[in-house]
Amino acid sequence: MIRIVFVIIVGFVCSFAVAQNKSGQEFFSNLSEQKEGEGFLSISQPEDIQDLVGIHLDCNKRAGGVDGFRIQLFLGSGKDAKKQAGEVKAKVLELFPEEKIYLMYEAPFWRIQVGDFRSKSESLQLYRELKKEFPSCYPVPVDNIQMSNLK
Structure with missing residues (x-):
């Protein structure tokens, strides 16, 4: 055996x-x-x-993917967080329709993130554009971005 x-x-x-x-x-x-x-x-x-x-x-x-970066536009919790996240998403869709937008819920937080970038430096151009409309946005590291989504 x-x-x-x-x-x-x-x-x-x-x-x-x-x-x-x-x-x-x-x-x-x-x-x-x-x-x-x-x-x-x-x-x-x-x-x-x-x-x-x-x-x-x-x-x-x-x-199946690589570590990368996205721009986080919203992070909130509470009873109105879902509604606020939806409003932020709608505004992003209106202003940046070509960008990939992620609405995520991970208890107790709602998040809105935009883009898929291999490095932080690649995300900076979009970050500068988003900063005009969303002053509190910032780049965040993300695990396991699909290679087909990368810019």
Whole structure:
């Protein structure tokens, strides 16, 4: 019985290592691929580096998102907080219809956040524009932003 479990575990570990190496190899082969009208890049490194890059790429794919920033326009609690949050959202939709707006409730707080940015510096342009209408807004760190949402 122990022998069977050991064989299964070794099989999983080997298949995981092969998958990691494949991701790393694909990444580096895509970089090194010569395309018409473009330059050529030659990369030389130990195979272990390819394996590490593959592990990193696969972990990022499994996470589903990245840490980033949004601009927080409203944070409130109390009996009127939901209504106030709705009013702020309506104003943002009117003034900035192209921006992604998040209305969130996490007891006991209502929040309105705008945008999806990879870094704080990327959020500053929108922050400056929003600051004119919402003087108390500020950038906030956010976990697990979907890559497709990033600007």
